[in-house]
Amino acid sequence: MLESLQDGLQSAFRTLRGQGRLTESNMRDGLKLVENALLEADVSYDVVKAFMQEVSEKAVGQDVLKSLKPEQQLVGIVNEALIELLGGDSDPTLHLKQDVTVLMMCGLQGAGKTTTCGKLARLISKEGKKALLCAADLQRPAAVQQLHIVGKSVDTPVYSEQGATDPIAVCQNAVKHAKDNGIDVVILDTAGRLAIDEELMQQLKTIDLKVQPDKAFLVVDGMTGQDAVNSAKAFNDALDLDGVIMTKLDGDARGGALLSVKHVTGVPIKFIGTSEHMDGLDPFHPDRFASRILGMGDIQSMFEMAQREFDQEQVQKTQERLQKGQFTLDDFRKQLNQIARPGLMQKMLGLMPGMGEMTKMLQGGDHEKEMRRLGGMIDSMTPAERSDPKLIDNSRRQRIAKGSGVSPQEVNELIKQFDSMASLMKGMAGGGVGGAMDMMRKLRSGELMDPTGKMKKSKQSTGKRMTAKDVQNQKKLKKKLKKRRR
Numbered sequence: 001m002l003e004s005l006q007d008g009l010q011s012a013f014r015t016l017r018g019q020g021r022l023t024e025s026n027m028r029d030g031l032k033l034v035e036n037a038l039l040e041a042d043v044s045y046d047v048v049k050a051f052m053q054e055v056s057e058k059a060v061g062q063d064v065l066k067s068l069k070p071e072q073q074l075v076g077i078v079n080e081a082l083i084e085l086l087g088g089d090s091d092p093t094l095h096l097k098q099d100v101t102v103l104m105m106c107g108l109q110g111a112g113k114t115t116t117c118g119k120l121a122r123l124i125s126k127e128g129k130k131a132l133l134c135a136a137d138l139q140r141p142a143a144v145q146q147l148h149i150v151g152k153s154v155d156t157p158v159y160s161e162q163g164a165t166d167p168i169a170v171c172q173n174a175v176k177h178a179k180d181n182g183i184d185v186v187i188l189d190t191a192g193r194l195a196i197d198e199e200l201m202q203q204l205k206t207i208d209l210k211v212q213p214d215k216a217f218l219v220v221d222g223m224t225g226q227d228a229v230n231s232a233k234a235f236n237d238a239l240d241l242d243g244v245i246m247t248k249l250d251g252d253a254r255g256g257a258l259l260s261v262k263h264v265t266g267v268p269i270k271f272i273g274t275s276e277h278m279d280g281l282d283p284f285h286p287d288r289f290a291s292r293i294l295g296m297g298d299i300q301s302m303f304e305m306a307q308r309e310f311d312q313e314q315v316q317k318t319q320e321r322l323q324k325g326q327f328t329l330d331d332f333r334k335q336l337n338q339i340a341r342p343g344l345m346q347k348m349l350g351l352m353p354g355m356g357e358m359t360k361m362l363q364g365g366d367h368e369k370e371m372r373r374l375g376g377m378i379d380s381m382t383p384a385e386r387s388d389p390k391l392i393d394n395s396r397r398q399r400i401a402k403g404s405g406v407s408p409q410e411v412n413e414l415i416k417q418f419d420s421m422a423s424l425m426k427g428m429a430g431g432g433v434g435g436a437m438d439m440m441r442k443l444r445s446g447e448l449m450d451p452t453g454k455m456k457k458s459k460q461s462t463g464k465r466m467t468a469k470d471v472q473n474q475k476k477l478k479k480k481l482k483k484r485r486r
């Protein structure tokens with residue numbers, strides 16, 4: 001996400017690396033590169049101008065701190081200005097009421113509104129609250145049905161009225177239904193249009209007036225750059241928005257809209273869409289995101305993601321089993337299924353300082369195939385072997401390999417991974433950022449994954465030789481990681 005902006009800023013900071021003192025001239029060179037990086041990321045010109053003015057004033061007037069290198073000083077100043085630009089201390093907490101909380105979602109057609117309704121419902125239910133989706137898009141014939149499909153995929157009920165023509169009445173009835181049925185949050189999926197028009201705005205204003213949602217969120221497509229900013233401005237003029245949800249930041253979005261929207265509209269971003277899957281919605285924290293843009297990672301979000309996405313009950317059970325020495329290969333398989341979900345590892349690694357390159361390399365890893373390979377080996381074991389892999393001697397290893405169509409070395413690798421996972425689970429179950437850090441340390445040191453994103457197995461053990469390209473890639477990756485860690 002926003003790799004080119006990250007790269008641009010990194011090269012700006014690099015110009016100051018090795019320079020002993022912060023002078024006006026070396027700072028000017030660095031600042032010019034920061035400005036270029038922002039413009040290339042398609043940040044609005046006015047935003048760049050205001051941003052650069054603030055940064056330059058601070059940078060040039062800054063006393064040279066003996067303890068900090070010029071590069072570190074500029075990073076610090078840019079970090080502060082970026083946090084401000086992204087929304088300061090705005091935070092994505094929904095502040096649910098005791099009574100029913102109503103969230104109105106609006107946006108242009110195709111921005112990702114319906115998908116985001118589902119993602120939001122999923123996040124709410126992960127927090128133990130009950131959500132209800134309300135089909136208030138009566139404009140597009142298939143919209144109601146689409147919301148039902150989305151609702152089913154996140155296990156959330158959908159309120160809709162067959163043949164209804166009045167979206168306001170549908171929203172009011174949905175809120176009443178929620179009150180009668182102990183539901184905590186109603187998410188209104190309102191109609192979108194291809195462009196902003198008076199009729200759409202009028203309908204939204206009437207819903208706003210008559211249903212009185214607690215929050216109005218605008219969903220905008222981050223891939224559309226400045227158009228997203230302009231539509232945020234128009235919707236905010238009409239509706240007084242509480243927040244923007246910017247979608248499709250997983251693609252080639254350069255980030256300009258993300259950096260411009262708060263400055264131009266005054267409305268902060270509250271969530272970002274990071275994939276088309278239902279787990280692809282991340283709460284947006286300006287300080288954490290600034291840290292990510294500057295390549296410093298976001299350990300807190302990574303930890304929260306682990307808490308949210310890994311079944312905590314299962315983590316707890318596993319810890320108990322570990323403590324009793326009962327962790328088995330069946331448990332191992334369950335854990336793998338959680339951890340190796342497509343996209344999850346990439347997202348988590350993307351939050352690690354300096355791991356941007358690794359996430360690119362993880363793209364395209366065939367997790368399902370890998371899961372089948374590992375599952376096949378586990379299925380070929382006896383229950384006793386699954387409970388106690390130490391029983392697996394040479395002849396058992398030969399039998400399991402034969403039964404699952406792999407080499408005995410691969411069975412060996414699986415058992416090694418099992419041992420790694422056992423200590424990983426201990427770290428995770430230990431909880432806190434430390435647990436997540438421990439898990440990441442293992443990933444980083446390559447104990448779990450190979451550079452293609454598959455669960456690690458040595459190429460020698462499978463009889464395949466490393467190609468020259470593999471060797472080159474590994475070298476490049478090591479070099480990059482080493483450089484960034486400096």
Ligand SMILES: Nc1nc2c(ncn2[C@@H]2O[C@H](COP(=O)(O)OP(=O)(O)OP(=O)(O)O)[C@@H](O)[C@H]2O)c(=O)[nH]1
Binds near residue numbers: 113274
């Ligand atoms: N890659 C990616 N795709 C997304 C994201 N959010 C939504 N999409 C995709 O964008 C497309 C449009 O999403 P919808 O949810 O149907 O958009 P909508 O705004 O509800 O559109 P209408 O119902 O026509 O008003 C779908 O193919 C989604 O899968 C995201 O964060 N990342």
